[in-house]
Amino acid sequence: MKLIKNRRDFIKVAGMLAGSAFMVPTLAGCQQTANKKTTTGGKSMVLRFKPYELQLKHVFTVAAGSRTTTPVMLTEIEYDGIIGYGEASMPPYLGESHESVRKFLSKVDLSRFKDPFLMEDILNYVDQIASGNYAAKASVDIALHDLVGKLMGQPWYRIWGLNPAETPDTSFTIGIDKPEVVKEKTREAAPYNILKVKLGGGNDQEMIQSVRSVTDKPICVDVNQGWKDRREALDLIHWLKEEGVVFVEQPMPKTAIDDLAWLAAESPLPIVADEALQTVDDVRKAYGLYNGINIKLMKCGGMRAAHQMALTAKSLGMKVMFGCMTETSCAVTAAAQLSPMAHWADLDGNLLISNDVFNGLKVVDGRIVLPDRPGIGVVES
Numbered sequence: 001m002k003l004i005k006n007r008r009d010f011i012k013v014a015g016m017l018a019g020s021a022f023m024v025p026t027l028a029g030c031q032q033t034a035n036k037k038t039t040t041g042g043k044s045m046v047l048r049f050k051p052y053e054l055q056l057k058h059v060f061t062v063a064a065g066s067r068t069t070t071p072v073m074l075t076e077i078e079y080d081g082i083i084g085y086g087e088a089s090m091p092p093y094l095g096e097s098h099e100s101v102r103k104f105l106s107k108v109d110l111s112r113f114k115d116p117f118l119m120e121d122i123l124n125y126v127d128q129i130a131s132g133n134y135a136a137k138a139s140v141d142i143a144l145h146d147l148v149g150k151l152m153g154q155p156w157y158r159i160w161g162l163n164p165a166e167t168p169d170t171s172f173t174i175g176i177d178k179p180e181v182v183k184e185k186t187r188e189a190a191p192y193n194i195l196k197v198k199l200g201g202g203n204d205q206e207m208i209q210s211v212r213s214v215t216d217k218p219i220c221v222d223v224n225q226g227w228k229d230r231r232e233a234l235d236l237i238h239w240l241k242e243e244g245v246v247f248v249e250q251p252m253p254k255t256a257i258d259d260l261a262w263l264a265a266e267s268p269l270p271i272v273a274d275e276a277l278q279t280v281d282d283v284r285k286a287y288g289l290y291n292g293i294n295i296k297l298m299k300c301g302g303m304r305a306a307h308q309m310a311l312t313a314k315s316l317g318m319k320v321m322f323g324c325m326t327e328t329s330c331a332v333t334a335a336a337q338l339s340p341m342a343h344w345a346d347l348d349g350n351l352l353i354s355n356d357v358f359n360g361l362k363v364v365d366g367r368i369v370l371p372d373r374p375g376i377g378v379v380e381s
Helices: 007-016 098-105 119-129 134-152 179-188 204-212 230-242 257-266 280-286 303-315 329-336
Strands: 022-026 029-033 046-062 065-079 082-089 172-174 195-198 219-222 245-249 271-273 292-295 319-323 344-346 362-364 367-369
Touching: 046 098, 046 134, 065 098, 065 134, 082 134, 082 329, 098 134, 119 134, 134 303, 134 329, 172 179, 179 204, 195 204, 204 219, 204 230, 230 245, 230 257, 257 271, 280 303, 292 303, 303 319, 303 329, 319 329
Parallel strands: 172 195, 195 219, 219 245, 245 271, 271 292, 292 319, 319 344
Antiparallel strands: 022 029, 029 046, 046 065, 065 082, 362 367
16 A cells, blocks of 8 residues: 555645645545645645554454554655655554544644754654644654655664664564464464563463463563552562563553552562653653663654653663554654664564555564664655
8 A cells, every 4th residue: 555646646736725734535534734835945844644544463452452453644744855754553542543643733834844854843843732642743753753864864773873783682462362362373473582471361370371382482471550469460470480571561550659669679570661651751750660661652752752761761770672552664663763772672563463554674583673774764565
């Protein structure tokens, strides 16, 4: 699927309708723009966006529920004939939707900026349009980073001075399911060196035992706030350590501050924050409650914020993990640009879907391999 099927016709219509947002119906939904095209002959940035629905290969079940699809918004920023790609992914717990993202992006007017290299000014402007809307903001941030990287002719890992040879393995996620399904998913995950197993559904030991009946590879677990009693949680963590688990992600509700602080102090395994952590301001709040943080572009607003969060966490001696939602290769590869900074990575969202529209990072022998292309390194498939 191409994001823009007929760019010449689209730009022609955009020029005719300059000065107002508009909608062009398509089979997949609509193609929209939030920008005015200037008539002064100067260069300007144009934002375009289109809704899309990701189809998961398997039913995806976590402690909070199950789903088979994830809505996303695909974005483009064009400047002087160069296009940067972005994406907003909206799993249910984020509270965003096609409509909320469309509403936010319709307010974004990038034509006021004549220089895309003024990234701080542009992204500060986007941040101030409305509170929240982090996935929507991430879609602009990613597209802008892709555009600027392409204008510079460099990938972002190189712009940030990161070594692509230091990327970590990515875990492969196995959702909560019946033993036979878990075993089959584990067999399918044979190319990966570490598995991420979802817990918190009331069958935790059965989940781990099902995986262990197939493989002895390292496991990390994500409880998605599913455990409620800290002593039971600690007992289970001790058992998990004996089963080859390397860390535990968000074991208890993010509001259980005292319990989480106690658990982090007593646990034989690192405790990693996920739902409890969203923005840069949350990193210092997580210090002392968690041993590490899971940074996701859709939660924090994009690559700029993710970079700041990683630097802050590392300065505090906390471990860093980069994760993702169910996403195309666009957003996953954008996050992977930061992965040389990480102790762990869970960048498999594109591997869980059947209708990716981009090519980007690869996983070779279980390890993330970054594309040697400018920007975030993705191309339309």
